Amino acid sequence: MIFTPLSIAGVWRVALSPVSDDRGFFARSFCAAEFAAQGLPAVFEQSSLSRNTRAGTLRGLHYQDAPHAEAKFVRCVRGALMDVVVDLRPGSATRGKWIGERLSADEGTGLYIAPGLAHGFQTLVDDTDMLYQITPAFRPGFGAGVRWNDPAFGIEWPLPNPILSERDAQYPDWSA
Template sequence: MARFTVTPTPLAGVVIVERQRIGDARGFLSRIFCADELREAGFALPVAQINHTLTETAGTMRGLHYQRPPHAEDKLVTCIRGRVFDVAVDLRAGSPTFLRWHAEELSADNGRALLIPQGCAHGFQALEDGCELLYLHSRAYAPDAEAGLSPLDPSLGIAWPLAVTTISARDAGHPVNQEDFTGVDA
């Protein structure tokens, strides 16, 4: 029985994963991950790391993060409490959608996740207080491979829905897109 509906987005490899909820009077069961089913959607490597974040205040931004090769990773991002505006930016060298972005609202209520492939940066903005996300990563975090772009870079033109209330110094310090940036190998 398929537990997921997978819908492509305009960015190749970035897909929306909607979990089927099986419920009754007690509540519901929802599968977060199934290697067999999600392999077909593009998450082909084993899960190497799972992270859980809490973002306390609406308007807070996190991102845009990615890991450079050979530590590039696939991510499956799921909101388990609250609502977020979740963004993927295509950084893949030679991609027809290079430097374009796609966003989805992920929430505990809508049961959606965003599968973000290697070569794409990821970030989000909390749309309400107390948002919690689960991230499934295909590679473990490698500090030397960490990279990012400024989520406020005007050349990306991301239409963040709320005024920014909080952003870390690290994320605010990520560079804006440089004209000579040709992308990352995925």
């Protein structure tokens, strides 16, 4: 695996290192020792799958409050999406900044997202699945979010008129 830190501290692009032949390829999608060597969690308590049937589906921006703030390792395993991370951490040099990365099943790249960062994505094609590995496991009552189109962030979502859940549509604007 190839680990590349992105412009927000605590966000890493994790690319596959495939071994290919005429049948296709084989690649590790997670290795505890390689994550630990980067100072990242080597144990994830929960895995979850987000299935999205329609292009334009937007999920987020979500995070889990302390003391159960979560790290996530996400990968698109079917279809394609734009993954977005927003830094909400007090004292961070990039607080209020966002980054977006296109993830696709064909490419296989994942993102590691540190605790304290809000996360969301918008599907680019129909039938897109996102696999999450999360630490710690989700704790009811600690889930939170900020509005997907909060002008404080100025996120450039790729598709207009997103398909939103009622919960995601009602998240408040961020208050720095």
